[in-house]
Amino acid sequence: MASIHTALPVSQFSALAARPAKPLCYAPASRITCSAAGAVAEPKLVGAAEPLLLSAVRGDDVERPPVWLMRQAGRYMKSYQTLCEKHPSFRERSENVDLVVEISLQPWKVFKPDGVILFSDILTPFSGMNIPFDIVKGKGPIIFNPLRTAADVEQVVEFVPEEFVPYVGEALSILRKEVNNEAAVLGFVGAPFTLASYVVEGGSSKHFSKIKRLAFSEPKVLHALLQKFTTSMAKYIQYQADKGAQAVQIFDSWATELSPVDFEEFSLPYLKQIVDTVKQTHPHLPLILYASGSGGLLERLALTGVDVVSLDWTVDMAEGRRRLGADIAVQGNVDPGVLFGSKDFIASRINDTVRKAGRGKHILNLGHGIVVGTPEENVAHFFEVAKGLRY
Secondary structure (H helix, E strand, C coil): CCCCCCCCCHHHHHHHHCCCCCCEEECCCCCCEEEECCEEECCCCCCCCCCHHHHHHHCCCCCCCCECCCCCCCCCCHHHHHHHHHCCCHHHHHCCHHHHHHHHHHHHHHHCCCEEECCCCCCHHHHHHCCCEEEECCCEEEECCCCCCHHHHHCCCCCCHHHHCHHHHHHHHHHHHHHCCCCEEEEEEECHHHHHHHHHHCECCCCCHHHHHHHHHCHHHHHHHHHHHHHHHHHHHHHHHHHCCCEEEEECCCHHHCCHHHHHHHCHHHHHHHHHHHHHHCCCCCEEEECCCCHHHHHHHHCCCCCEEECCCCCCHHHHHHHHCCCCEEEEEECHHHHHCCHHHHHHHHHHHHHHHCCCCEEEEECCCCCCCCCHHHHHHHHHHHHHCCC
16 A cells, blocks of 8 residues: 655644644655744654554644544445455354454554554443344344333343453453554443433434433433443443553434433433543543534533543534633544545545644544445545644
8 A cells, every 4th residue: 555645734724833832743755844933843752652542632742643433344344344244243243252353453454543443332231231132234223122111221230341241351452462552442332321212212213202202201210221321331431441442432422312401411411420430440541422413512522521522524623622622632523425535635624624623632533434335445545644644
């Protein structure tokens, strides 16, 4: 694969150049040059002992934004599709240590991203919580016995990761050894409201009428379910961190189906409880929060206490930065559809996103997972351009 060294034009960084404390760096084909107030200095580079992604989240001076893609495997890679033909069951692929490791490493071996995410699913803990489920090709998640009553919720047991998903811990430990700190190993969990949405609706939903009916007619029942997921997901994050995850992303995909006032009751307090619980035992573990369509809730997402808020493409990156404040890192937010465009178009959108995000505390990513049918060569170009950037 040819290496492409792409620099953000200095003219595009005029707003950033006004920050004297952070010299602007750009990358001609053969060198990195940093300038501030007419001076030339060598950039402060982070040692290879720590993944770039962790340094960027912490706010260290890094030479470029780290880059990885949500849901890398399974959406476009031919190697994954070949493996699916041999192992058609998603649960088989996601609950077998050897397959989890192999699939997790597929993008790493080809593109060398700065983040390697565990191949799994947010529903994986359900089997250990007495919630029978499956993930069926063409249909998605299916909950065999949807939870609708207080009696149903009482049957849900607290999740014990060591007992029910030892393959997750084993896979994370292997991934850490394989990646060898050249990238950050990421784990992930589902957020309480999103998990509750699946088990109450019985699977995916368009209108979320069933969980909203429960929320607005019997809120105590829903709160009881949310608390069980909260306690369990906090333990799951701690388990993943103990087994090798260097950052964990929390997916609250369906929280944005709530109005702001209902988000404050049925999602925000539980997310905050998870963050507070994890920070007590793992204070330096970066926690990333993703909620699709979150433009109306950004300020509330920041109140959860997470280290990184992941923006989708419906939010302007510069506006998201302003609304979230300087203390929180951002992730995203290139439209996945951009990867169907020309190589020049892909490069221009990457440049625009990084320019608007500004220097530091930014993880370059898509605003959602890769779309089925995305040309693999365009994904390669995305990484080539991204890794050639220099501040």
